[in-house]
Amino acid sequence: MNINSILHHPLFNQMVLWTVLGLGVGVAAKLVIPGSEAMGWIRTILLGLAGSFLGNFLAPRMFHWPTYTAFSWQGILIGIAGAVILVLINRVVTRS
Template structure:
C-alpha cells in the first residue's frame, strides 16, 4: 500500500513541477511520476541535509519533505531543459 501512495505523491509532485517549469504539455502521466520520484531522490541528496528533513522516498510525508521533493523535481527539470534546449527556462 505504501508504494501506491509513494507513486501517487511522486506523480503529483512531478505534475506540479512540470507546471512550474512550463513543460506540462510535453509530459504524460508516467513521465510525471518518474520526474517526481527521481526529483525526490535528487532533493534527498542535495537539499534534505540543508533543511534537516527527509523526502517522499524515505517515507516522510510531511510538508517539509514534500517541499524538498518538489524542489528536487524542479531542479531535475531545469537540468533536463538545460541539456535539451540550452536554457533552464
C-alpha cells in the same frame, strides 16, 4: 495469493503512496516551470519520484539540513524543488 491479499500488502500500499507522491510532485514541478513539457504520465511520475529522492535524500546531506519524511509538507516542498531541477535538466537534454 489472491488479489485481496495483494491489495492489503504493506509493500503494495507503499508503492501506491510513492506513485501518488511522484505524480503530485512531478505535476507541481511542471506547473512551477513555465512552458510546455512534452512528457507523459509515466515520465512525470518518474521525474517526481526522482525529484523527491534528490530533494529528500541528497539535499540534507549536501547542505546539512534536517531530514524530513517524504510525506511531510517540508519533504513535499523539498521534493518539488528537486523535481524542478530535474525538469530544467530534462528541458536542456531534450531541448523542449
